Amino acid sequence: MNISPSLQALDAVAIQLMVTANNVANVNTEEFRAARVDLEDGYQGQGVRVADIRRRSDQGPHIPDNPERLAAAGYATAAEGWVQGSNTDLAVELTRLMREEATYTANLRVMRTAHEMAGNIIELTA
Template sequence: MIDGFGTPLSALDAFGTSMAVTANNVANMNTDEFRASDVRLQTGPAGQDGREQGVEVAEIRQSSTHGPVRLDLRRILHEDGSVSVETSAIEGSNTDVANEMVDMLTDQRAFEANAAVVRARDEMTGILVDRFV
């Protein structure tokens, strides 16, 4: 890989993963018993020059907090034509939409910043190639 591209490209990959996890959380916010997940990032391994480290996903951790509990009422029709009602408690999703939106905006801005670095490096490389070719 051309020197200088490793760090922002690894960050694009890591923030892309974080956005996908956040999108999954939001998509399942109305799914009963769904547990939201969170992405933990860490500094990546050193590059060939020993300096460039980048960013990588350390882990994707599922939340252990409980969602809100709601009562579910079910009508049961018996063979004799009578109807009874059965109640049960169902745990809802523990997704906090406000936190997910903040995470999504943070990931989006970080992704945009690293994409700008890649574009700038690409333009600089193109200018150098044009001058020396």
């Protein structure tokens, strides 16, 4: 049994998990742009690998840089005093985390099964 595709998938999913965790950790960071991982087929169509990590270009919401100062000055819609918020969508990120967890777990099971099969073959031949 060839476990190379599962090893490649574990590496790719580990990178996806790191990118998703970074997105979630920076959900409240001003001007943060969430990233996503693009995957592609592995060597000769076997497995999967990371093709690219890209920052999303859409803008986040406008948030006040200092809400107390804006309220005291009477600014409600003025352009000054506002900053670009993070464009991280927590619903999307948490859905990705669930998918990535399931993918990681499935590939670990494939590797465990391959290990058990190899152990059984060794026991049969001994």
